[in-house]
Amino acid sequence: MSTHHANPLDHAEIRQGTVLRYIVAFIISALCMGAAMLAVQLKLPFLHYAALVVALTLIALLSQAALFFGLDISRAQIWKSVSLVLTVPLFIISVGLTVWAFSSLYERTMLPPSGVTQPGMSAPAVPGMGPMGAPSQPTLLQ
Amino acid sequence: MHVDLQGPWSPLLGRLTLGAIPYTNPILIGTFIFAATIALIVVGTVLYFRKLPYLWREWLTTVDHKKIGVMYILVGLVMLFRGFIDGVMMRTQQVLADGPHSAGYLGAAHGYLPPYHFDQVYSAHGTIMLIFAVTPILAGLGNIIVPLQIGARDMAFPYLNAVSLWLTVAGAALVMVSLFVGDFSNAAWVGLMPLAELPYNPGVGVDYWMWALQIASIGTTFNAINIIVTIVKMRAPGMGWFRLPVFTWTMLSTNIIGLTAFPVLTVALALLGADRYLGTHFFTAGLGGNFMLYIDLFWIWGHPEVYFLMLPAFGVFSEVIPTFSEKPLFGYITMVAATFAIAGIGWSVWAHHFFTMGLAPNSIAFFSAATMLVGIPTGVKAFNWLFTMYRGRLTITTPMLWSITGIVLLLVGGLTGMMLSAPAIDYTVHNSVFVVAHFHCMVLAISAGIFSAVVYWWPKVFGFKLDERNGLAFYWAFVIGSVLVFVPMFGLGLAGETRRLDYLYDPQWMPLLIAEEVGIGFYFLSVLFFLRMLYVSLRDRVPAKGDAWETGRTLEWMTHTPVPFYNFAVTPQVHSRDELAWRRANGLEEAKPDRYVPIHMPSNTGVPVIIGLLAAAFGFGLIWRIWWLSGVSLLAIMVLVIIRSFNKNEGYILTAAEIEAMENKIETASVIAEQPKRLPLSEVEAH
Ligand code: HEM
Ligand SMILES: [Cu+2]
Numbered sequence: 147m148s149t150h151h152a153n154p155l156d157h158a159e160i161r162q163g164t165v166l167r168y169i170v171a172f173i174i175s176a177l178c179m180g181a182a183m184l185a186v187q188l189k190l191p192f193l194h195y196a197a198l199v200v201a202l203t204l205i206a207l208l209s210q211a212a213l214f215f216g217l218d219i220s221r222a223q224i225w226k227s228v229s230l231v232l233t234v235p236l237f238i239i240s241v242g243l244t245v246w247a248f249s250s251l252y253e254r255t256m257l258p259p260s261g262v263t264q265p266g267m268s269a270p271a272v273p274g275m276g277p278m279g280a281p282s283q284p285t286l287l288q
Numbered sequence: 289m290h291v292d293l294q295g296p297w298s299p300l301l302g303r304l305t306l307g308a309i310p311y312t313n314p315i316l317i318g319t320f321i322f323a324a325t326i327a328l329i330v331v332g333t334v335l336y337f338r339k340l341p342y343l344w345r346e347w348l349t350t351v352d353h354k355k356i357g358v359m360y361i362l363v364g365l366v367m368l369f370r371g372f373i374d375g376v377m378m379r380t381q382q383v384l385a386d387g388p389h390s391a392g393y394l395g396a397a398h399g400y401l402p403p404y405h406f407d408q409v410y411s412a413h414g415t416i417m418l419i420f421a422v423t424p425i426l427a428g429l430g431n432i433i434v435p436l437q438i439g440a441r442d443m444a445f446p447y448l449n450a451v452s453l454w455l456t457v458a459g460a461a462l463v464m465v466s467l468f469v470g471d472f473s474n475a476a477w478v479g480l481m482p483l484a485e486l487p488y489n490p491g492v493g494v495d496y497w498m499w500a501l502q503i504a505s506i507g508t509t510f511n512a513i514n515i516i517v518t519i520v521k522m523r524a525p526g527m528g529w530f531r532l533p534v535f536t537w538t539m540l541s542t543n544i545i546g547l548t549a550f551p552v553l554t555v556a557l558a559l560l561g562a563d564r565y566l567g568t569h570f571f572t573a574g575l576g577g578n579f580m581l582y583i584d585l586f587w588i589w590g591h592p593e594v595y596f597l598m599l600p601a602f603g604v605f606s607e608v609i610p611t612f613s614e615k616p617l618f619g620y621i622t623m624v625a626a627t628f629a630i631a632g633i634g635w636s637v638w639a640h641h642f643f644t645m646g647l648a649p650n651s652i653a654f655f656s657a658a659t660m661l662v663g664i665p666t667g668v669k670a671f672n673w674l675f676t677m678y679r680g681r682l683t684i685t686t687p688m689l690w691s692i693t694g695i696v697l698l699l700v701g702g703l704t705g706m707m708l709s710a711p712a713i714d715y716t717v718h719n720s721v722f723v724v725a726h727f728h729c730m731v732l733a734i735s736a737g738i739f740s741a742v743v744y745w746w747p748k749v750f751g752f753k754l755d756e757r758n759g760l761a762f763y764w765a766f767v768i769g770s771v772l773v774f775v776p777m778f779g780l781g782l783a784g785e786t787r788r789l790d791y792l793y794d795p796q797w798m799p800l801l802i803a804e805e806v807g808i809g810f811y812f813l814s815v816l817f818f819l820r821m822l823y824v825s826l827r828d829r830v831p832a833k834g835d836a837w838e839t840g841r842t843l844e845w846m847t848h849t850p851v852p853f854y855n856f857a858v859t860p861q862v863h864s865r866d867e868l869a870w871r872r873a874n875g876l877e878e879a880k881p882d883r884y885v886p887i888h889m890p891s892n893t894g895v896p897v898i899i900g901l902l903a904a905a906f907g908f909g910l911i912w913r914i915w916w917l918s919g920v921s922l923l924a925i926m927v928l929v930i931i932r933s934f935n936k937n938e939g940y941i942l943t944a945a946e947i948e949a950m951e952n953k954i955e956t957a958s959v960i961a962e963q964p965k966r967l968p969l970s971e972v973e974a975h
Contacts, residue, residue, distance in 0.1 A: 225520055236548050239636050240588050247639055247655075250648035251580065 159223070162216035171213035178206040291567040293913070294490040302914035303492065308470045314394060315405075320468055342962055349892040351446035352853055353431045354749060354959050356453050360428030361742070367460055368421040372815065374413035376808050379773070381406055383805045387795030398791045406790035407474035408493065412463065414477025415497060418597070419504055420460045422734055426600045427456070427511050429741050430539045432749060434515055436844035436851065437533045439524025439860045444517040446890045447937070452511040454900025459504025462907050466496040470911070473497035476788065478586055479560065481571045481579035486564045492911050495564065499907035502557050505550045512546035515539055524843070526862030530624075533842045534617060537624050538603030541631040542596050548635075549592035556585035565910075580645060587638040595634040598730065599627060601737025602669060605691045607842065608740050609673050612688040613680025614839050616866055619672040626665035626672075633662050643711045644718045652711045659709035666702055670695060685837070686759040687744035693767060694736030701729030704778070722781025725774045732770055739763075747836035751850030751958060752829045758821035765814035772807025776800035835877070841866035846877075852957030854887050857947050884944040884951070891939050891968050895932050899925055938969035 155161055185198050211217045217227045297303050310316045334340055347355055384390060385399030393400040401409065431449065435442055443449045466472040471493040475484040484494045519532070519540045532540075559570040560582065569577035610617045617623060639647060639655040647655075673695055682688070704726040707713050717723060739762075747753045780800050785792065792801070835845040845868050847856055858881040864870035871877045902921040909917030950957040 229516075233548060236635055240552070243636060243639070243654075244584055244588070247647055247651040248580070248584070250651060251646055254648060255580075255646040 157222075158220070162223075163214060167213045167216070171209050174209040174213070175206055178202045178209075291486055291565065297913065299916070300914075302909070302912040302917075304469070304912045304914065308492075309468065313405075315400075316467065323464075323467075344894075345892065346962060348897045349450075349894045351442070351450050351890050351892055351896075352959065353435050353443045353446065353449060354851065354853070356449050357428040357430075357432035358749065358959065360424045360431060360453055360456070363457055363460055364421050364423075364425035364428060367416050367424070367463075369815070370464070371413050371416040371421050372811065374409050374416065376812070377401065377409050378406070378413065379801075379805050379808045381409075381790060382792055383798075383801045385790060386792040386798050386801055388793070389795070390791075401790060403790045404474060407476075407788070408472045410788055411473045411476050411493075411497065412466075415473075415501065416463060417731065418477065418593070419501060420456075420463060422597050422731065422738070423504075423508060424456050424460075425738050426542075426597060426734075427452075427508065429604075429738070429745070430515055430543070430600065431511075433741075433745060433844060434518060434536050434539050435522070436748070436847065436855060437536045437842050438519060438522060438527055439843050439856060439862065440518060440522035441855055441859075441887070442890065443514050444522055445514050447893060447896065447932075448510055449514050450893070450896035451899055452507040452514065454896045455507030455510070455903055456504045458900045458904035458907065459500040459502075459507070461904050462496060462500040462503070462911070465908070466493070466500075470496065478590065479557075479582070481560075481582040482573050482577075484560065485572055485579075487572075495911040498557050498560060498564075499910055502554065502561075503903050503907050505553055508546055509550045509554075512543035512550070515543040516547060524856075524860050524862050527843075530621070531862055531865045531867075534606035534620065534623055534627075535600070535603035535842075538599040538606070538627050541627045542599040542603075545592045545596045545599075545631050545634065549589045549596065552585055553589040553593075556582060556589065559585075580642075583642050583645065584638075587641045590641065591638040592631075592634050594727070594730065595630055597734050599631065601694060601734045602627065604737040604741040604744070605673055605694055608687045608691040608744050609676050610841055610866075611744075611837055611839050612683045612685060613677050614683075615676055615680040616841070616869070617672065618675035618678075619668070620865065622668050623672050626668040629665040630662060633658060633665070637662065640709055640714070643714045656709050656711050660706060663702060663706055666698070670699065683839070685743075686754075686756060686763055687740045689760075689763055690736045690740035690743065693763075694733045694740065697729050697733035697736060697770075701726055701733060704729065717781055719786055720781040721777050721785045721787050724787050725777035725781055728774055728777070732774075739766075744837070745844075747832035747849055748844055748847075748851055749959060751831060751955070752825065753832050753836060755821050755824040755828070758817050758824055762814050762817035762821055765810050765817055769807045769810030769814060772810060773804045774807075776803045776807075835868065841869040843867050846871070848951070848954040848957075850954065850958035850960075852950060852954060853959060853961075853963070854889060854942060854947070854957070857881060857884055857887075857951050884947040886944055887942040887947065889939050889942055889966075891937065893932075893937075895928055899928060902928070936970070940966040940968050942966070 182199070182202055185195060185202075190198065211227075211230060215226070217223050217230060219227060293303065295303060296305060334343060347359065350356065381399040381401045384393075385396075390398045392398050396402045399406075431443065434440075463472070471491050473479070473484065473489075473493040473496060475481075475489060475494055475497070479494070479497065482488055484498075519536060523532070559568075562568040563570050563572060563577075569575040571577050571579045571582040573579065606617055606623060637655055637659040639651065640659045643652055643655070673691075704722070708717070708723065708726060743754050743759060777800075780797055783794075783797065785794075785797060832849050834847065834849045836849055837845075843860060843862070844851075846860060860867070868877065871879070902925045906918050906921035906925070909915065909919075909921060955961060
C-alpha cells in the first residue's frame with residue numbers, strides 16, 4: 147500500500163506556510179501594531195484616524211491571509227480563499243446595518259451627553275456616554 | 289478577583305458549598321431519584337452484560353460518522369425528553385396559577401413553582417430544546433446521511449467530528465448538572481440583558497447557561513466546518529454540484545450559516561463573560577455599557593440560527609416526499625436556489641426581534657420588508673413539494689405523514705411570522721404568547737422533519753424498520769397534542785397573555801389553559817407510544833432491504849442495509865441526479881462490483897472523549913470559579929491536542945478479502961457489530 151495518505155505534509159492543502167513567509171508576516175503584523183499605537187497617540191482628526199485604522203486592518207488581514215495561511219487562488223487553496231471572501235458581505239451586512247440602525251436608535255433612546263447620573267447609581271456617568279432612560283426624556287415614538 | 293461576589297469563596301472549591309445542593313426541594317429530589325435510577329439501570333446493564341470494553345472500543349472512541357451521528361441523536365433525544373418535562377412543568381404551573389384565587393402549593397403563592405424556580409424552568413426549556421435537543425439531532429442526521437448521500441467513506445475530518453460530538457455532550461452535561469448542583473439561569477434562553485449581568489444575577493445560573501452554550505457552540509462550529517468540507521471535497525466521481533441530493537444541499541447551506549453565525553454568539557457570550565468575570569461594562573446599564581448591543585449581537589446569531597435549524601428539515605421533506613410519491617422532486621434548481629436565498633436573506637432580518645426597542649421608522653421598515661422577503665423562497669419550496677406530490681403514486685407511510693404535517697406547520701408558522709413582521713402588528717403582540725405559538729409552529733415543523741427523518745433512515749442504519757402501528761399512534765398523539773397546546777396559545781396571545789408568566793391574572797383564560805394542559809397530556813402519551821415503537825421494533829427486528837422503502841432515489845439506498853461501517857465496498861460512480869432511480873430505470877440496481885480493492889480507514893481514538901470530559905470540567909470550574917480546576921483542564925486539553933498532533937495517525941487497511949467476507953454477511957459489518965482489532969498501518973508493515 148502506498149502510505150501517501152499517512153503523511154499530511156504531502157498534501158498541498160496542508161502545506162501552507164514557509165519559514166520566510168512566517169517571518170515576513172510577523173514583521174508586517176508587528177509594524178501594523180506599532181503604527182496603530184502611534185495613531186492613537188498622535189490625536190489625529192477623527193476621519194483620518196478612522197481611515198488609518200481601516201487601512202492598517204486591511205494590511206494586517208491581507209498579510210495574515212496570504213502569508214500565514216497561504217491563501218491564494220491555486221486549486222488547493224481556492225475554496226479557503228473563496229470562503230474568506232464570502233464573509234465580507236456578511237461582515238458588511240451585520241456591521242453596516244447595526245451602525246445604521248443604532249445611529250438613530252441612540253438619538254431616540256439615549257440621553258444627550260451631559261452629567262446626569264442615573265438614580266441609584268453611585269458612579270457619575272461617563273461624559274459623552276449618557277446612561278439610559280431618564281423619565282423626563284421624550285423618547286419612543288416621538 | 290475583579291468583581292464583587294456575593295457569598296463565600298475558597299481557593300479549593302470556589303463558590304461551591306453544601307448549600308448549592310438543593311436537597312430541600314421535593315421536586316428536585318424526585319428528579320434526582322428518577323435520574324439516578326435510570327443511570328443505575330444503564331450502568332448496571334452495561335456492566336452485567338460485560339459491554340464496557342465494547343462500549344469504549346466501538347462507541348466512545350469511535351470516529352465513524354454513523355456512530356457519531358447515532359450518539360448525537362441519542363443525546364438529543366435525552367435532552368428532548370428533559371426539555372419536554374420542563375414544558376409539562378410550565379403548562380401545569382400556568383393552569384394552577386390563573387387568577388387571584390388560585391391556590392399555592394409547595395411554598396409557592398400560586399401554583400406549585402415559586403417565580404425564581406419557574407424562571408429557571410423556561411430558561412432551561414428554551415436553551416435545551418434549541419441548542420441541546422434539536423441542534424444535536426440535526427447534526428447527527430447530517431453526520432449519518434451526508435457522507436452516504438455523496439458516496440463518501442466518512443467525513444472529511446473524522447477526529448474533529450468526534451471532538452465536536454463530545455464538546456456538545458459536555459455542554460449538555462453542564463445543563464443537566466445544574467439541576468442538582470446550584471441553579472440554572474433565570475434570564476431566558478436569549479439571556480435577557482441586563483438581567484443576566486452579575487449585579488442582577490449574582491448566582492451561578494447565568495454562568496451555567498453561558499458556558500454550556502459556549503462550549504456546545506464551539507462543537508457546532510467544528511461540525512459545520514466538517515460538513516462543508518466533506519460536501520465540497522469528498523463527493524463520489526460523477527457527483528457534480530447539480531447532482532447533489534437536496535438534503536445535502538440544505539446541509540451545506542445550513543452549515544454555512546452555522547459556521548458564519550455561531551462566532552457571533554461566541555463573541556456576545558465572551559463579552560458577557562468579561563462583564564461577569566472581569567468587571568467590564570459591555571452590557572451594563574451604566575459606565576458606557578449598552579445592553580442593546582447585546583440584543584443586537586444575540587439576534588445577529590439568533591435569526592440565522594432559526595434557519596440553521598429549519599433548513600435541514602426542508603431537506604428531509606425534499607427527500608421523503610419524492611420517495612413516497614415515486615416522482616423526482618419538482619423544481620430541483622429552484623429548490624436549491626430557494627435554500628440559499630433563505631439562508632442569505634436570513635442574514636439581514638434579525639432586527640425584527642426588537643422592533644419595539646425604539647428603532648427609527650426607516651430602520652423598522654427596512655427590516656420588516658427584508659423579513660417579508662423570506663416568504664418568497666419559502667413559498668417556492670412549499671409549492672415544489674405540492675407539485676411533487678401532484679399526480680404522484682403516493683404511499684402514506686409515517687415518514688410521509690410527518691413530512692406533510694411539517695409543511696402544514698410551516699404554513700401556519702410562516703403566515704403568523706408574516707403577521708409579526710408587520711411592525712404595527714408586532715407592537716401589539718410582541719412578547720406575548722402569540723410569538724411563542726408562532727415559533728413553536730416552526731420548531732414543531734422541524735420536529736416533524738426530525739421524526740420523518742428518523743423513521744425514514746432508521747432501517748439504513750440499523751437494518752430493520754420501526755414499527756408502523758405504534759409509529760402512527762405516536763404521530764396522532766403528537767399532532768393532537770400540538771393542536772391542543774398551540775391553537776389556544778395563539779388565542780391567549782391575542783387576548784393579551786404576555787410570555788414567561790408564573791402567575792396569570794385573568795381567570796377568564798382558564799378554559800384555554802385547560803385545553804393546553806390536556807394537549808400536554810397527549811404529548812405525554814406520544815412519548816409513551818414512541819418508547820413502545822422503539823421497544824416493539826427492537827423486539828421484532830424484521831430485516832429490511834438495501835432500498836428499505838423500495839422507492840428510494842438517492843445514493844444512500846444503494847449500499848447494504850444495515851450500512852457497513854466502510855459505507856460503500858466500492859466507491860460508486862454517479863451518473864444522474866437520482867442515482868438509484870436512474871439505475872433502477874436502467875436495470876442496474878442489482879449490479880455487484882466484480883472485485884474489491886483494499887480500503888484505508890481511520891483508527892479510533894480516545895482523545896476526543898477525554899477532551900469532552902476536560903471541557904466539561906473546564907466549564908464547571910469557571911461556573912463555580914474554581915480557578916485551579918479550569919486552569920488544569922484547559923492545560924490538559926492543550927497538551928492532549930499537541931500530543932495528538934504528533935501522532936501520524938495512519939489508520940488501517942481493510943483487505944479485499946475481508947471486505948468480500950463482510951459484504952456476503954453484512955451483519956458482521958453493521959454499526960452495532962463488534963469488530964476485531966485491526967492493526968494500524970505502521971505496525972502491519974513492521975510485521
Ligand atoms: C416566514 C418566515 C418567518 C417569519 C416572517 C418570522 C417572523 C418572526 C418575527 C417578526 C418574530 C419576532 C416576534 C416578536 O418577538 O415580537 C419572530 C420570532 C421568532 N421566530 Fe420567527 N419567523 C419566520 C420563521 C421562523 C422560523 C423558521 C423559526 C424557527 C425555526 C422561527 C423562530 C422564531 C423564534 C424562536 C422566535 C422568538 C424568539 C424569542 O423571542 O424567544 N421563525 N419570528
Ligand atoms: Cu427571526
